[in-house]
């Protein structure tokens with residue numbers, strides 16, 4: 089609990105909840121239930137209010153992420169260049185839906201909006217690495233390296 | 237260094253320039269988001285190492301810059317002073333560039349850009365048609381500045397406008413100048429900026445706030461991001477001038493959470509501006525003080541809307557509220573607040589430096605200045621494009637954008653993101669200005685421009701935008717929350733071949749209701765993609781509904797893959813690519829597709845090298 093208390097202390101004066109939760113996300117990779125409870129207690133804010141923020145904003149997650157984060161851009165440019173089929177393939181191959189994590193905690197699949205590299209669309213980012221102008225067969229090859 | 241008066245700034249600029257030899261070779265590497273994704277970081281690092289290893293430091297400078305705009309050809313390397321333009325540069329090219337171009341002044345043909353129209357190789361950056369046809373007033377400096385060092389900005393006359401304003405103009409004069417310039421907001425609605433500032437100036441309150449809206453929610457646009465990453469001081473200078481004009485002492489930059497590099501560069505820029513006495517207490521020795529804080533968004537499109545943005549800044553969930561009162565009357569923490577888009581702020585120093593009269597000569601009668609678009613989608617030259625208001629879509633798409641890839645036919649262009657609409661090919665001569673775009677059923681928006689070709693299904697595009705706005709609706713008002721969902725369901729049915737002709741009337745009716753009765757701009761504009769596609773592409777809707785056919789071969793429930801027996805040589809690549817085992821046949825014999833097993837993922841179509849698979 090020490091880590092969370094330090095984060096809370098940093099924000100306590102201003103009481104700004106959004107930046108606080110962002111720091112918790114950066115520290116833990118998600119918002120563990122105990123941290124949410126702690127925040128509610130320490131800042132004397134109703135639990136429901138913390139949860140309402142935690143569930144309203146997309147960058148907050150209540151569940152832990154897998155080892156590898158796979159982000160598929162579904163921005164407009166990538167969409168018209170066929171990104172939906174890329175998502176479908178990943179859902180099929182990993183056996184999860186976008187937004188979920190595989191049972192073995194290895195992969196989290198998410199869709200995002202415009203990564204600012206539309207020239208490379210359709211675009212998949214795996215573990216921080218960009219794979220541009222991706223198609224189904226190249227994706228197969230790329231995935232092989234991670235499925236090992 | 238702390239600047240205590242305008243002449244300190246002039247002296248500092250002289251000093252910076254005197255240390256800089258304009259004839260010295262300088263290698264600039266674009267490290268904007270697009271080029272980074274293509275591997276620019278490694279290219280830049282290799283340059284650094286190689287320059288050191290060869291002891292070239294005294295002769296060659298290396299500069300890492302923000303986005304140059306021509307993302308399609310990245311990683312981009314431009315060699316000053318002549319501005320030799322190399323594109324798609326790889327780590328392995330670095331050695332040759334140094335030994336040939338830098339040391340022997342030889343051009344490496346292979347790295348030059350070839351103009352697809354004429355087939356000619358182009359050596360210098362300013363001769364590349366993509367750049368030549370633009371007017372880069374706001375973006376031009378991106379390629380010249382190292383955004384992590386304030387001295388570059390100052391060397392290029394940065395902060396002169398601020399000095400002029402603080403010492404030679406009253407706040408009222410600044411506002412009058414901005415009004416005269418005709419500048420309108422670049423964030424979407426196009427409200428006259430000077431007028432908005434005046435409202436805030438006249439609001440009766442000691443405390444006032446200004447906000448820079450860098451939430452950039454349009455999911456296919458990245459111009460605000462590139463400006464913040466590549467030239468953050470231009471935005472800061474605009475904000476400081478605005479704060480002086482409106483009498484605000486505190487400002488916020490609300491940056492989309494997914495923009496870590498922009499946040500990093502802004503943080504550095506704020507710190508430097510502070511150290512140089514251009515931000516903080518007694519700016520440039522005047523009695524005007526102002527400070528800026530950065531706030532990271534948390535991922536909600538609706539937070540780009542000004543009242544939701546304010547709620548989010550206050551630490552609440554980003555729900556809009558009815559207006560009036562407008563933010564200029566009651567904004568952040570209940571105080572008068574002015575919100576402008578990133579690009580709007582970046583226009584301010586330009587107007588002050590060059591004068592309203594000069595500025596108002598650029599553009600059309602109602603739309604002044606330039607507009608920055610991110611030109612993306614089915615276009616040859618994806619990138620950031622800055623043009624004077626009023627040039628035609630044709631010019632943007634063909635002369636700057638280089639036309640449509642693979643010889644396909646241009647079908648439509650979408651502006652304004654989820655709030656905008658699709659403009660059909662037959663309106664290609666439409667001039668780009670606020671009124672003309674609105675009249676065509678779309679809007680200027682904040683600068684997204686997505687090009688679509690014959691392979692794009694317009695019903696599918698409309699559905700895409702609705703799925704976006706449905707997910708992003710904050711849920712506070714019923715028309716938006718429920719209406720968009722219902723419209724989405726109807727469209728979804730149509731793309732699945734389950735639509736009825738009566739759906740179209742219902743769709744129009746619902747769209748009108750959502751437009752008229754939603755609380756904020758999100759709902760009020762969300763029907764635009766549907767309305768414009770219905771207006772310009774009714775036959776495509778009817779094909780889906782009546783003939784159960786998707787003319788662009790996109791909607792999976794309405795297409796079918798089959799083999800062209802005469803073309804199939806039996807290589808079985810498709811067979812291996814198929815994830816469901818729907819393809820069978822003997823080796824060297826034509827294959828067969830079992831329609832019951834086929835999930836229409838398109839893997840075989842993509843894999844076949846003999847065009848032996850047909851979609852219908």
Ligand SMILES: Cc1cc2nc3c(=O)[nH]c(=O)nc-3n(C[C@H](O)[C@H](O)[C@H](O)COP(=O)(O)O)c2cc1C
Pocket residue numbers: 420421422423424425426427429449450451452453454537538539540541542543575576577578580581682756757758
């Ligand atoms: C749903 C919605 C999303 C918006 N997103 C943005 C945005 O991402 N960036 C932006 O500058 N303005 C956005 N706006 C417009 C802002 O509400 C506001 O009008 C704008 O920031 C004002 O600045 P301007 O006058 O400089 O254009 C959005 C509006 C709506 C209704």
Ligand code: FES
Pocket residue numbers: 161162163164165166167201202203204205206207209211455456457
């Ligand atoms: S839409 Fe995918 S990177 Fe822009």
